[in-house]
Amino acid sequence: MAIKFTLLGGLIYLAMTCYLAAAVLLAARRKGLGQGVYFLGFVVMIAAFVVRWSEVEHAPLQNMFEVFLCLGMLIYPISWFCRRFLRVGGEAADAGFIGVLVLAPAGFVFSASPEKLPPALQSPLFVPHVAAYMLSYIILAKAAVQAIAVLVGRRQSDVELVSYEQGAYRIAKLGFPLLTIGLVLGAWWAKLAWGDFWSWDPKELWSLVSWLVFLGYFHVRHMFGTKYPRLNAALVTAGLAAILMTLFVVNLARIFAGLHSYA
Amino acid sequence: MTRFQRMELWAVVALSGLLLVLSMAGSFLGVPRAAALFNSWPLVVFWFLLAFLLIAGLWSFKQLRQRPGSLMMHLAALLVLGGAMWGSIRGHEVANNLLGEKKVPSGYVQISEGEANNLITSNAGDVLGHLPFSLALKKFEIEYYPPSFKPTLEIVDRHERQMVLPTEVGRKFAVTDPQVEVEITRSYATLMVGEDREVFDAGGAPRNPALKLRLNWPSGQTEFRYIIARFPEFGQKDDGLRFSFLWPEPRPKQFTSSVIVNGNNGHAVSGTISVNHPMHYNGYHFYQSDCGEDPETGTPYTVLSVTSDSGLPAVLAGFILLMGGAVWHCWARPAWAFFTRRRGDGD
Known part of the structure; x- marks a missing residue:
């Protein structure tokens, strides 16, 4: 420090x-x-x-x-x-x-x-890929804060605002397309730079995990609506945990050697 | 929602959950083992099951077909799965057996400057097959960023005082503790030691930059030291002085292979391949992967990774549909509802 x-x-x-x-x-x-x-x-x-x-x-x-x-x-x-x-x-x-x-x-x-940018990062997809991910991460972090409020049993007191569960859902819907765009542009870029859309690299796998958690959340919410608010909230929170894993742990922990060591 | 639909949804959630668990496990395995896991036969069954469930979902959920965003995303998943399976190692095995093709899914082609090659090898050098045409390397070039600083000699004295000095041959510097005069007598781009232990400069692009210093001690004793940028410990002694040759390591900006493709029909096509700018020819994509020099002749060579383009259009179409579908479903419909003062989706 x-x-x-x-x-x-x-x-x-x-x-x-x-x-x-x-x-x-x-x-x-x-x-x-x-x-x-x-x-x-x-x-x-x-x-x-x-x-x-x-x-x-x-x-x-x-x-x-x-x-x-x-x-x-x-x-x-x-x-x-x-x-x-x-x-x-x-x-x-x-x-x-x-x-x-x-x-x-x-x-x-x-x-x-x-x-300096290494050759692999000199691509027109560099900015949109990373920017989409950064936007989605910060949005989904806010969704998770709303979800945590549900998990700790807080109730929305401001009548002008929607409930915390509804808030988490709305924000997750805002962030999910960006998470999808980040994932797809990353795969597209990998194809242009390395020849493969997907290399089963730890960073790629954990970004897939993040995407799958939110995908699961939307399917569960479609099935049950707001019947199980804590389950919905737990899934959004798990999504943030997967994002933190992708952003922090995969980059910093030496056990995850991969192609994204510069990221 | 009918019981069948609910079961189907549960099955999708279960398969997604399994993929999630496998992805987490795969991240600890390392890239080669994870790739082997996800290309194994049990996983081929898994991918087919997932594709089947997607088709069943599209058939049984009317809502899915009526909502463009949902329809696009589910079709996208099918296209990506189908395209990826078609382009995979197993997909190539099936296509080669059924259609009599001899397409190699992926590998590497190494070509020396001025030579041609059509041999596809694995990373370990095993022969995987041949291209139906040959590639000749006209020229291989590395473009570098301008150096971020000038080469400097750093001297740290007994009191950890630091002097940063220009590396001009003939320049002399006085160090006070320990008292000594330091003179740069020679600069080497590529310092080498011959069989008779004589030190010489091999010249060319700097591969082992170094300085030769003369230390004139007050006692009249003269001493020479070689300070090598890439081996900072070399030439150091326990006399209270520490020398470092700070050399701006060249940072590559781009690697470019200029090639000529010699097709079977006698036509020759020129092209360039650089990082992020692959070349496509006759069912294959070529990517700049690695480079080097022949240790004996010094001839530069390039290593191109070769990938078959099977399944590529389906995957790309799937990608576009996936992004479009997610934007449509999650943003366009609620935005439309917001601006027309209607109730948003699922609220």
């Missing part, structure tokens, strides 16, 4: 502070101010993303540091979209829990040394 004494590091820590402050303010029902500070954190993250892009001279989605930087930027627009169009709240948890947690690895764990 190391503190980054750079402009980029400073922006990450500032955004984390904004997200934490926003979470506290939103939890204390200071809605206007909380939303403002949350938005300020988002603006800071855009600045951090632009700084990183200019440093590395390509879309900063190559390594773990850049991936978490991107995730930290995406959380605010997802929160806004979910409230505006899906009637799902939870901004305090989004900012204070998801936002801070995804920025912590970028701020304290992963190296920010810039890297």
